[in-house]
Amino acid sequence: MEAYYRYILAVHIIFVVSWMAGLFYGVRLFIYHTEANQKDEPERSILLKEYSKITARLWSIIATPAMILAVTAGLTMIYIVPGWLYQPWMHVKLAFVALLLIYHFTCQRIMKQLRNGIFKRSSTQLRLWNEVATVLLVAIVFTVILKSAIDWLYGLIGLIIFSAVIMLAVKLYKNYREKNNL
Secondary structure, eight states, X not given: OGGGHHHHHHHHHHHHHHHHHHHHHHHHHHHHHHHHTTSXXXXXXXXXXXXXXXXXXXXXXXXXXXXXXXXXXXXXXXHHOGGGGGSHHHHHHHHHHHHHXXXXXXXXXXXXXXXXXXXXXXXXXXXXXXXXXXXXXXXXXXXHHXXXXXXXXXXXXXXXXXXXXXXXXXXXXXXXXXXXXX
């Protein structure tokens, strides 16, 4: 089974990339969907119907299957190398992956709400929500790459700073959009 490890790793990376693409684009569609709700008719109805259709396809054809395959490949790698479960970095990675799974299913709930005409979040809130996946991705990649070499305190401080910079960038972009009527 160890002979197949690198193949499984490649599959894992491919589907993590696909999953993240689905999450990033899906939440971007939530933003467009929410902004379309502010348009006048008939543009509003046309856009809402189209965004619902596109988002459902993205979710069912790309995001969810990629999530399932990424997790399956990850679990297979742990099966091949069970010793990883005794490594502190793997515990941290799995905690971040659990948060990413919660994020995925929360996005799925948001998608269903939007499809049913329930708009609980503003486009700005969704822009900030979109960055949660980015923060989790950065945390997972740094954890996996640095493994035991990482100083967890510095890593946590860096993640907090990274998150703050992203939130500031979203805020600045919102001000820019409002100022330029975009």
